[in-house]
Amino acid sequence: MPSSRKNYRDWLLIVVFTCLATGLYFVPTGFEKDSGEDAVRCTAEVTAVDDDRIRHLGLVLTGEQSVTLRILDGPFEGRKFDAHNQLLGQMDRDKRFKPGDVAYVVITVGADGEVLFVNPQAHYRLGLELLLLGLFAGLLLLFGGLTGFKALLSFAFTGMVLWKVLVPLLLKGVDPVWLALGVVALLSAAIIFLVAGINRTGMTAFLGAFLGVVSSCALAAYFTGEFHVHGAVMPFAETLLYAGYGHLNLTRIYMAGVFLASSGAVMDLAMDVAASMGEVVAKNPGISRTEAVWSGIRVGRAVVGTMTTTLLLAYSGGYVTLLMAFMAQGIPLTSTFNFIYVAAEVLKTLVGSFGLVAVAPFTAVVGGVFLVGRKVRPDALHH
Numbered sequence: 001m002p003s004s005r006k007n008y009r010d011w012l013l014i015v016v017f018t019c020l021a022t023g024l025y026f027v028p029t030g031f032e033k034d035s036g037e038d039a040v041r042c043t044a045e046v047t048a049v050d051d052d053r054i055r056h057l058g059l060v061l062t063g064e065q066s067v068t069l070r071i072l073d074g075p076f077e078g079r080k081f082d083a084h085n086q087l088l089g090q091m092d093r094d095k096r097f098k099p100g101d102v103a104y105v106v107i108t109v110g111a112d113g114e115v116l117f118v119n120p121q122a123h124y125r126l127g128l129e130l131l132l133l134g135l136f137a138g139l140l141l142l143f144g145g146l147t148g149f150k151a152l153l154s155f156a157f158t159g160m161v162l163w164k165v166l167v168p169l170l171l172k173g174v175d176p177v178w179l180a181l182g183v184v185a186l187l188s189a190a191i192i193f194l195v196a197g198i199n200r201t202g203m204t205a206f207l208g209a210f211l212g213v214v215s216s217c218a219l220a221a222y223f224t225g226e227f228h229v230h231g232a233v234m235p236f237a238e239t240l241l242y243a244g245y246g247h248l249n250l251t252r253i254y255m256a257g258v259f260l261a262s263s264g265a266v267m268d269l270a271m272d273v274a275a276s277m278g279e280v281v282a283k284n285p286g287i288s289r290t291e292a293v294w295s296g297i298r299v300g301r302a303v304v305g306t307m308t309t310t311l312l313l314a315y316s317g318g319y320v321t322l323l324m325a326f327m328a329q330g331i332p333l334t335s336t337f338n339f340i341y342v343a344a345e346v347l348k349t350l351v352g353s354f355g356l357v358a359v360a361p362f363t364a365v366v367g368g369v370f371l372v373g374r375k376v377r378p379d380a381l382h383h
Helices: 002-026 126-171 176-196 200-226 237-242 250-283 289-316 320-328 340-370
Strands: 038-050 054-057 060-071 080-088 102-109 115-123
Touching: 002 126, 002 176, 060 102, 060 115, 080 115, 126 176, 176 200, 176 250, 200 250, 200 340, 237 250, 250 289, 250 340, 289 340, 320 340
Parallel strands: none
Antiparallel strands: 038 060, 038 102, 054 060, 060 080, 102 115
């Protein structure tokens, strides 16, 4: 009976979060553009290009590339159009087509149905992205079984919450720090309880993870001001301001991003400590709270040593070219760490790591309260 009750809870959570993720997918963000003209989005094969008007300035390309496109789907399937691909000399944004490429195209259509403008926006990558997602999902299901399916469901739910809740509310001017804390609390509960189940182990992991995130939030709010770091260091921040969102507080968005980025690793460590403590208590029901807390702390010590390095590597991968540029110019290390871009990444790394270290004792103490001195079924402690 207890096992069937646990299975009932698991499937109930799966159904609930499947419905929530599906429902969020269809929720409008409120930022869908409604132009007076219809836009047809489709794919097209590049059949020919003309590079005569492209100017080479070293590695930088500027000018205009003429492109001939054959539409592959949609209402204009089979038709050919001539289009222009503007190169602005920005290597991170410009694209250059060659015959045989598949482009993602936006066709602007007038009120009477005539084609006004054909814009090859980018190389078409959605098919490969879906293939990669399918491979990831297949491996997760093959390896994890039902637990893998729940992990995949939590992955999808997290993506929907970030895109349909977090980003639209940030654009509408909701306070980023409080909003991000609420989103992290929601996602922590969803991910931990979906994977671990609704039990004392799951509650221990949830509270430990959230306390770790709150500590990172407090440090981010304090040290962002002390470091004199502002939100304009984030990619596309100025573009956002010039697009009509000058009312946004980019600095608080940066603060929110600091602890949001480390929250996944924090949840992982909290779950490790909580599950280990649950196993210890199940095998030794007479253990004291103090002994259980120290058991959790010892588990946390073993995990946190590699986890903080993992966080450092994850963050450093995003700004390795920045460090290369400074080193290539012979800029001293003391000067490098005083630049705002480097300081912003140092702040993000150290504050995130602080929360990661703090979550182990937080979870151990919470586990001592929730797990010790109560009769806990061993089957409710596995995740």
